[in-house]
Amino acid sequence: MLEKFFDDGHGHTSYVKVWVLLLVLLLISFVGPFLEIQAVTLITAFGIAVVKAFIVAKYFMHITMEKRFVTYIMVTLLVFMFLFFAGTAPDVMKHEGSGWEKPAWKAELTATHDGHGGHEADHH
Amino acid sequence: MAFRPIANTRSASGIPTAKLATWWVVGSEIVIFGGLLASYIMHRLAHDAWSEQAAHTNVYIGLFNTFVLLSSSLSAVLAHKAAEEGNGAKAAKLLYYTMGGALIFVLVKSAEWTMEITHGFTITSSTFWSFYYTAAGLHAVHVIAGAIIMGIVAADAKKNQELHRVELIGIYWHFVDIVWIFLFPLLYIAK
């Protein structure tokens, strides 16, 4: 879809155009949080990061010009990382479980309940 | 000519040997950064208090460094183009620009860290800051290593030798760039 846009008029990719687009995307991801809507921040920050990574991989690394299996290998490795996340997050994201607790985190949670400002004192 | 076994000249998979190995190196780096960032993200999602810590990172410096790295990637890919056209001198010049970008990146990062440490945000301040310094530090090590290798490649390219390596170091450099593309929102933007 972007090939036409990136064409330099001779059927080649204009890397400068790719770079300009990357900078525009960077700017959007920077401006996003100023709207102070969390959903927008998440999309502008991480959605755009994925798009930028895709553009760099495709137009700078030329991964799509490589044999297909290179893409498959890279995607498989990424999938393994999601697998790692899925298996690990249920444990790491809890502050207590059967027979264990994380004291520091529990203290953090109590501080939040008691009112704001507990954190600053905790961490400095 | 350096000793090169016959094995090195074959390419049964359809990809030149050195490039294939570069892709595998990139693959092994994906899982190293993947493991670290996955660990960071799961903590971050679970701890609301971390956003307050993250608010102390300087988004303008992060923005500037992202700009520097994206631009250094541009000169790396232009160097690749020059190398493909057989213009070793131009490729070397562009690689030196990329190394300059790496230097600026590392200098800015040192200044940023100095500022943060003097403000009391050290690596032991909290787990957020531990992750912040470890992830950015591991990335910076890759930037420095990449720049050093790039210097060797550029020195060869200048003499029109081993021009295929310009593309390989480029692939690695773009990967380091992609890692930063994700580190930037993770460490600076998400508040």
Next chain:
Amino acid sequence: MAESAEVSHAPGHDDHHHEESFWSKYVFSTDHKMIAMQYMFTGMAMALIGGFFAYAFRMQLAFPGMDVPFFGTVSPADYNSLVTNHGTIMIFWVAMPVLIAAFGNYLIPLMIGCDDMVFPRINRLSYQIFLLSAIVLIASFFVPGGGFGGAWTSYPPLSAKPEYNLTPLGATLWLVAVALEFVAFLLGGINFITTAMNARAKGMKLYDIPMVIWMIVVASILFMASVGPLIAGAVMLFMDQNVGTAFFDPDKGGDPVLWQHLFWFFGHPEVYVVLLPALGIVAEIITTFSRKKLFAYRTVLYTVFGTGILSFTVWAHHQFIAGVDPRMAHVFTVTTLLISVPIAEMCFVYIATLYGGSITLNTPMLWALAFIGEFLIGGVTGIFLGASGADIYLHDTYFVLAHFHYTFYPIAIIGTYAGFTYWFPKMFGKMMDDRLGRIHFWLTIIPFNLIFIPLFFLGAAGQHRRIYNYEHFPDLQGPLMLGFTYQDFREIATYSLLVMLGAQVIFFYNVIKSWISGEAAGNNPWKANSLEWVATSPPPHGNFSEELEVFRGPYEYSHPDRDEDYWPQNEPA
């Protein structure tokens, strides 16, 4: 990393076209066969150290408080350090270097018909880093405080806090050694994968690659894909130990279970990393000595890939009692039971290969058959541990210990002896003494079973691991079964270990004797098909005198249209 070593080598340097000095031939060689031998003998030397550690702590368990000959009294700290480093050495410095690095280095270029690895200097660098890592590990035994004693899994907070483990320097050096070793195998592994993908001889299609090469390559990929999170974890643990961060300290906002996940996400695929090369070696041996085609080559290949992918989904079955989410424990139980299916299938395939063959029972074949039988016991007992309910009872007992020794011993020791005795004629150009080989086989395999079968019973009866002196536990002293007490079983295991260690002298005697005065082997003593048997024994630097072309798969034995019962891969139709 791969580029740096390649690039940094000055052009014009060439040490291969003139008379080689001792140093360039044996120490700084870039020849894949020499590097394989370096890995092999470093691994065997480390195995002696690991075996000596096992001897010291088994003596302590059988005869608590005794003055162990050649070691002295085993203190509790010594005991912890001995078991920790026994495990670490046997897995990272014996199984990995011998099975993957040594056999991979030796076999990949020879069996795919090329002159060397694609990156010979990275190969040499890989061994040098590996040697450095071994030296760092050995050094860690002698620093103040002694060697690290927090088990080979190195769980924090024990591994992270000096006030708990009391071995600040030992723990850090242990971690550095392991990290260096990973770097060495990443360099080596990428070299293996690239070589096998790119440097195959003309005409060698994917389904013509010998199974052992496929398995070593898949194992290297598994290693590369699983070790990343642990490298990140090692960096984090290093910071916890030395910088004062708290990634794994729940008192300061970290999470110790995160380390367990990072470790086992690597640790479980690691089992398959070492298992697959051993399975591949066995495949080569049983086809050669039953003069039959490998049963279902393609199915085996797909099974290997399936096992590889499944092996990334089972890791948390090591953590059932660590307080992991019980719902996740169910998922991991199911995937663990699933992964036994492909491995069981592999055993059946090997038995089907043997069925109806004309079997030669020489030393390599005995080792290969023993591998199948003994590994089966290890696999079957794993089912109990994979089921989260049963694991709560059996976890951290000697049952676990016996189970994984029934998997790792066949892999690391039996698999190595099988491969070493099978390829010895190629490596050294001489035949091994088969009679001595068989005596060594029986004197190893019988004591091996006598060591670990008693431990199954002890574990099932509730004997906990990680106890230094069972005299302090009257419950674990009384009668156990058949008129024997618990202590009798421990002593049987220790006596068997002594016999087994003693029997290894026969092996080393056999190697030296055969090397010096063995019968000349010729190029193809086993009448096998794969390409390494085309080269002279031992192959010169550069391996083959001419470029080979491949016409068929490696397992064309007993073809009905031919007078000879084998059909080398490179022989035109």
